[in-house]
Amino acid sequence: MTMKYGIVIFPSKKVQDLANSYRKRYDPHYALIPPHVTLKTFEASAGQIREASDTLSSIAKNHKDFDMSIKKVSSFQPVNNVIYLKIEPTDGLNQLHQEINEKIIGEKPEYAFVPHITIGQKLSNDEHSDVYGSLRMSDVGHEETVDRFHLLYQLENGSWSVYETFRLGKD
Amino acid sequence: MTMKYGIVIFPSKKVQDLANSYRKRYDPHYALIPPHVTLKTFEASAGQIREASDTLSSIAKNHKDFDMSIKKVSSFQPVNNVIYLKIEPTDGLNQLHQEINEKIIGEKPEYAFVPHITIGQKLSNDEHSDVYGSLRMSDVGHEETVDRFHLLYQLENGSWSVYETFRLGKD
Secondary structure, three states: HHHHHHHEEEEHHHHHHHHHHHHHHHHHOOOOOOEEEEEEEEOHHHHHHHHHHHHHHHHHHHHHHHHEEEEEEEEEEOOOOOOEEOOOOHHHHHHHHHHHHHHHHOOOOOOOOOEEEEOOOOOOOHHHHHHHHHHHOOOOOOEEEEEEEEEEEOOOOOOOOEEEEEOOOOO | EEEEEEEEEEOOOOHHHHHHHHHHHHOOOOOOOOOEEEEEEEOOOOOHHHHHHHHHHHHHHOOOEEEEEEEEEEEEOOOOOOOEEEEEOOOHHHHHHHHHHHOOOOOOOOOOOOEEEEEOOOOOOHHHHHHHHHHHHOOOOOEEEEEEEEEEEEOOOOOEEEEEEOOOOOO
């Protein structure tokens, strides 16, 4: 039997509180998981996840803390109606994403990595226009340091529970 | 500025799914945190939490994996109307609880430790009688191994986000 897993970065409480102030109204996944940056999702058996956990430990050791900068609210339209806090791509984040996707089982990403924190989704076209129109000029500038990422699994009700934390540069 | 922190054990997905099947109907905290065993809650500043995190690391190293056994549904009535999965006290769990409460800042517990996973709360007396009456004979026997605990913090909306995982007996 396989379970669904996710590898994510949780931003600071300040950013999570900001994102939740939007998600409460615009994101039906609001109650299922705190605000996050997804690095990978995959399915795995119990045996596979033990191996993945070991691999993530060694990946974490080989990376250093890096800065994560949020500059603006953006949208994936016309691909889909997801509104998000756009994270500036940095070498530290890109390299972590790349190594995780190369070394952890599961499908390779089909698209370029656009790091983001979702604040609205499953909106109709009209809702999307209204919400994005009112949020796109918001001043959401913020910078912080990322020093860890988390491995989560999904419960039957669709919510996510944390299995393990990996600290960058730590043994 | 202080934040609210919690130290908890998340049981296996199987137990979390079971607990959520009850919590969905009977626990208004259903969406705020996955099913858990609380070891301690406390308030701390950023500086204090770094120290607490180091202390929790060394506590985790000094403890070994232990078995956690659930035998029945129970209730804290008449103290309050909380219905829970009762966890059999074991030396491993008691010692971990005791060391965390001795070494981590915050108030010492006023009552004996009754390890439990809440499945219903904030029920009226009538609701409590109905629900507990129908659940108290449920066959919820289950045993599993605990090999980790987690440090969480509370967001503005009342939900909890995981800060760190501590694996028992690991460096």
